[in-house]
Structures are given as C-alpha cells and as structure tokens.
Amino acid sequence: MCLAVPGRVLSVEDQDGTTMAQVDFGGLRKEVCLAYIPDVQIGEYVIVHVGFAIQRLDEKSALDTLANFEKLGILEEEFGDGFALAAKQAGEPR
Amino acid sequence: MKYLDEFSDPVLAGKLVEQIHAVTTQPWSMMEVCGGQTHSIIRHGIDQLLPEGVEMIHGPGCPVCVTPLEIIDKALAIAQQPGVIFCSFGDMLRVPGSSEDLFSIKSAGGDVRVVYSPLDALKLARENPDRQVVFFGIGFETTAPANAMTVYQAKKQGIPNFSLLVSHVLVPPAMAAIMDSPKCRVQAFLAAGHVCSVMGTSEYPALTEKYKVPIVVTGFEPLDILEGIRRTVIQLESGRHELENAYSRAVTAEGNLPAMAMLRDVFEVTDRTWRGIGMIPQSGWKLSERYAEYDAEARFSVTDIHTDESALCRSGEVLQGLIKPHECAAFGKECTPRKPLGATMVSSEGACAAYYTYRRLDHLELSETRLVDSR
Numbered sequence: 500m501c502l503a504v505p506g507r508v509l510s511v512e513d514q515d516g517t518t519m520a521q522v523d524f525g526g527l528r529k530e531v532c533l534a535y536i537p538d539v540q541i542g543e544y545v546i547v548h549v550g551f552a553i554q555r556l557d558e559k560s561a562l563d564t565l566a567n568f569e570k571l572g573i574l575e576e577e578f579g580d581g582f583a584l585a586a587k588q589a590g591e592p593r
Numbered sequence: 594m595k596y597l598d599e600f601s602d603p604v605l606a607g608k609l610v611e612q613i614h615a616v617t618t619q620p621w622s623m624m625e626v627c628g629g630q631t632h633s634i635i636r637h638g639i640d641q642l643l644p645e646g647v648e649m650i651h652g653p654g655c656p657v658c659v660t661p662l663e664i665i666d667k668a669l670a671i672a673q674q675p676g677v678i679f680c681s682f683g684d685m686l687r688v689p690g691s692s693e694d695l696f697s698i699k700s701a702g703g704d705v706r707v708v709y710s711p712l713d714a715l716k717l718a719r720e721n722p723d724r725q726v727v728f729f730g731i732g733f734e735t736t737a738p739a740n741a742m743t744v745y746q747a748k749k750q751g752i753p754n755f756s757l758l759v760s761h762v763l764v765p766p767a768m769a770a771i772m773d774s775p776k777c778r779v780q781a782f783l784a785a786g787h788v789c790s791v792m793g794t795s796e797y798p799a800l801t802e803k804y805k806v807p808i809v810v811t812g813f814e815p816l817d818i819l820e821g822i823r824r825t826v827i828q829l830e831s832g833r834h835e836l837e838n839a840y841s842r843a844v845t846a847e848g849n850l851p852a853m854a855m856l857r858d859v860f861e862v863t864d865r866t867w868r869g870i871g872m873i874p875q876s877g878w879k880l881s882e883r884y885a886e887y888d889a890e891a892r893f894s895v896t897d898i899h900t901d902e903s904a905l906c907r908s909g910e911v912l913q914g915l916i917k918p919h920e921c922a923a924f925g926k927e928c929t930p931r932k933p934l935g936a937t938m939v940s941s942e943g944a945c946a947a948y949y950t951y952r953r954l955d956h957l958e959l960s961e962t963r964l965v966d967s968r
Contacts, residue, residue: 500656500684500942501629501735501787502813503843515750517742532712535738535852546790546843549682550710551739553849554790560842567601567814576941581683581707585696 503548504568504577505561506531508541522547525565527578599637600815609819610642613826620646621829622778623822624771624914626764627785628655628942629813635947637815639822647826650778650914653767654785656732656760657684657940658912659867662902664760665690667895668729671758672698672705674893678721680714681729683707688939711743711757718747718755727889730757735787737761737878738852741859744880744887756889759879762865764788765796766876772804776915781829783811783821786840793848797836805834812840859884868936869902869909908935911944918948925949 506522511533513519518533522545529550533539536552544561545552556564568574576584600606625631631651634640640649653659669690672679679695686696686707699705708714711728718726730740740757747755764785771779784797789810797808807828811821821839828835838844858881865877880888889895902909906928907921918924918937928934930946937943941950 500682500940501627501654501733501785503735503787503790515746517746529709532710532739532742534742535849535855537851546787548735548787549739550712551742553735553738553787553852554843554845556843563601564814570601578709581686582696582699584683585686 501548502573502577503546503553504574505544505546505556505564507544507561508533508539511539511541520552522552524578525569525574527574529578597642602816606816606819609816609823613647613819613823614644616823616827616830617644617647618830620648621780621826622648622650623781623783623825623829624650624652624779625783625811625818626652626654626768627783627788627813628652628658628940628944630783630785630811630818631655631944632942632947633813633815633818635944635951638951639815639818642819643822647822649822651911651917651944652771652782652914653867653870653912654733654764655937655940655942655944656736656762657688658908658936658943659762659870660685660688660731660760660936661866661868662691663866664731664758665694667890668695668758669693669698670895671727671889671893672703674725676724678704678706678717678724678726679729680706680708680711680717680726682731684940684942685729685731687933688936689933711740712746715743715747715752715755718752719750722754724754725892726755727893728755728757730759730761733762733764733785733788734792734856735785735790737856737860738791738849741855744859744884745855747887748884756887756892757880758889759860760865761860761878762867763862763876763878765800766873767867767870768800769804770870770873770876771913772800772806774913776913779806779914781807781825781834782809783818783825784808786810786812786817786844789838789840789844789848791849791852793853794836794838794844794846795848801834801836807834808836810836810838810840810844812843867912869912871909903934906935908937908943908945911937918945919952921945
C-alpha cells in the first residue's frame with residue numbers, strides 16, 4: 500500500500516494550475532502529479548505513489564529498484580488490472 | 594542460506610547477514626511496522642536468515658488490514674446506492690465487510706471502479722456530472738497527500754459531485770500504542786520508509802526517548818531491510834536507542850514540505866479505530882471543517898452498522914504482534930486468501946496472507962510433525 504515506484508520524468512505541463520508530468524516506469528507511461536516536487540526537471544527520477552511524486556531519487560538507485568521490481572513482478576501488481584488481480588486472488592477465472 | 598541467491602545482490606546480502614550474526618550476542622525482538630516490509634521479509638525468508646532468537650514481530654502497518662469493519666460497511670452501503678460510481682484502490686476489493694465485499698457488489702451490478710490514483714476518480718466526476726463519484730480514501734501518511742490534493746482540486750475546480758470516504762491512519766501514534774500495551778515485546782522498530790518520505794523523521798526522537806527503543810527508518814527492498822536490521826541490532830547490542838535513517842536516498846529529515854502543508858489544510862487529526870486493535874487516540878485524519886462538504890459519510894448519511902469480527906479470526910493479535918499467523922487455529926483451514934475471515938488474509942501486505950503464500954508448506958509440515966509428536 501505504501502509502495503512507491505521510481506520513474507523518469509519525460510515531460511511536464513500545467514493542468515488547471517497543477518504541475519502534471521508524463522513519467523516512464525521502465526517502459527510503462529503514466530500521468531503523475533508533480534505538485535509536491537515542484538522544481539523537478541525533465542530527465543530526473545522521482546518515486547511515485549498512487550499517481551503522485553513524493554520524493555526525488557538519484558538515477559542509479561532508481562534503475563536498481565526498477566530492475567528489482569520488474570524481476571519480482573511488483574510493477575505488474577502496481578499498474579495491472581485491479582479487478583483481474585482480485586479475481587485471481589479469489590480463485591475465480593475471469 | 595537457501596534464500597540468498599534470490600537477492601538482487603546475493604554477495605552483499607550475505608555480507609549483511611554475516612555482520613548481523615557477528616554482532617548478535619543475545620535474543621532481540623524488533624517490529625517492522627510496515628506491511629510492505631512484512632511481505633518482503635516473508636517472501637525472501639529474511640527472518641530465517643537471522644540469528645537464533647532475533648525475531649521480527651510483524652506490525653499493523655497495512656492500511657487495508659486495519660480499516661475498521663464499520664468503514665468497510667459504509668463503503669459497501671454507499672457503493673450500492675443508485676447513481677454512485679464508487680472508486681477504490683484494487684487492494685480494498687476483497688476486504689470482508691460484515692456480509693459482503695466490494696468485489697461482490699461489483700458482480701451484483703454495482704458501479705465499482707478500481708483507479709490507480711484518486712485524481713482518476715476526480716476525472717470521472719468531471720466527466721459524469723449527473724453521477725455521484727466517491728473515492729475510498731484509506732492509507733497512511735504516504736497515501737494521504739494524494740487524497741488531500743484530490744479534495745483540494747475538487748473544491749478549487751468546483752466539482753460538487755465528488756466526495757471522499759476517509760479512513761486515514763497515522764504511524765507514530767500506533768507505535769506508541771504498541772509500546773504502551775502491557776503485552777508489548779517490541780525492543781526496536783524498523784520505521785516505514787515512504788511514510789517518512791512524506792513526513793520526515795521529526796516525530797520519532799520523542800518515541801526513542803520515551804520508550805528507550807531504537808528506531809531505524811528502512812526501505813522496502815530486501816537489502817534495505819537487512820541493512821535496517823543490521824543497524825538496529827548494532828544499536829540494541831550497544832545499549833543505544835536513537836533514530837537512524839537507513840533509507841536516506843528517499844527520506845530527508847524534514848520530509849516533503851509542500852505535501853505536509855496540503856495535509857494540514859485538508860485534514861485534521863482525529864481518534865481512529867483500528868480493525869483488530871481498537872481505538873487509538875489521535876491516530877488518524879478526517880477532513881477539516883474547510884472541506885467538510887466533501888465528506889462522503891455525511892453526504893450519504895450512512896448509518897453505523899456494528900458487527901462483531903469473526904470469532905475464529907485472531908487478526909487483532911496478529912496485527913499487534915502477539916501471535917504469528919500460523920498460531921491461529923483457522924489459518925490455512927477456515928481462513929485462506931480465497932476465503933478470508935479477516936483483512937490480514939486479504940491484503941498481500943497482511944501477515945497472514947504473506948505466511949500463507951510463502952510459508953504454507955512449512956507450516957503444514959510443522960503441524961503434521963506436532964501431530965506425530967503428540968501421539
């Protein structure tokens with residue numbers, strides 16, 4: 500629940516007065532709110548929890564963590580289909 | 594050392610384990626507060642790499658597990674109302690209320706949607722002005738800034754058909770409650786890394802001082818956890834009780850200031866009931882007066898439904914670290930991830946689910962051995 504995944508900021512734009520960014524998580528792109536790390540630059544890494552950047556991260560740590568998460572299947576758990584996952588846990592084919 | 598080859602850096606993992614063994618001269622019990630760390634510890638067998646007598650007590654840091662039954666029932670009541678789009682994180686879908694769960698309400702035709710971010714729920718509200726969109730705002734300090742920003746945006750953008758069902762809980766008061774319990778065996782804490790990414794570490798020196806326990810801020814990956822344990826054992830062995838940050842790449846002492854400012858604006862501290870534990874004073878957040886109109890509980894006037902937890906389920910004792918999951922008679926029998934009696938068997942961060950998934954065979958063998966012994 501408190502998992503946060505490192506991602507690289509690809510682009511930044513203002514939406515209704517809020518800083519939003521396209522962030523790449525090892526090949527998967529998500530829209531992320533940067534309001535809490537306002538001075539982040541394109542190309543920097545941030546750790547993201549439920550669509551919000553909560554801290555910066557250096558590139559090496561970010562890449563190491565992403566590789567670990569990829570190997571452990573954590574990225575799929577974080578970004579996959581919630582209903583499919585719940586159905587699988589409940590042992591129901593869907 | 595069967596687990597070491599599964600670490601991202603087995604050599605480093607081996608060195609950390611060796612150092613922990615080298616400094617340990619007596620038994621110690623430490624609690625990892627965070628459910629994500631519990632999952633990682635059991636999954637990678639970290640507790641089995643530790644010296645004899647160094648015990649990991651699994652704490653209540655799984656927000657899915659500690660969300661009270663009453664709130665789950667309120668969520669279910671709201672989700673069944675016509676015209677409502679009920680949005681939640683995926684891990685709340687199968688948490689049992691008193692009679693059903695969100696998953697079954699969805700199956701029965703309710704409009705329940707899983708979103709990645711609360712902002713996705715706000716977007717749904719904007720796109721569906723004739724529907725009431727409710728987001729199930731659970732979580733610790735890590736998740737609260739996202740929910741706070743979403744309510745702030747709803748107000749700022751004038752989106753009246755959005756509301757939040759809030760059940761936020763706070764880590765430091767829970768740590769204090771654990772230490773105040775007469776049955777407490779905790780001698781040190783691994784503190785939850787991403788909670789500290791948001792809140793910083795200023796709340797912990799008071800705890801280290803009052804309870805004379807080391808607190809080491811720790812990350813989620815197996816190597817981070819081993820390093821956290823190593824530093825904790827060193828403190829315990831040298832009789833120190835200090836705050837240490839073993840996760841400095843993601844945690845600063847002051848925390849995330851803009852996020853904390855937003856939390857102060859949108860929420861105010863309140864007493865919260867923790868499932869399986871009971872009421873902990875000043876241990877959660879509710880919406881502040883300024884944002885009261887976005888409170889789903891008030892908007893839908895959901896009545897309190899008081900129900901008893903399953904008499905068989907001992908998740909409360911598990912959440913307080915008083916028993917290990919397999920010490921519950923229902924574990925793996927009446928209670929499995931497929932048919933959970935309590936929330937600790939639902940969430941992948943619940944201790945019971947982690948033990949079931951990664952230790953089931955060990956314990957079945959263990960119980961068979963006991964059976965043979967007792968004959």
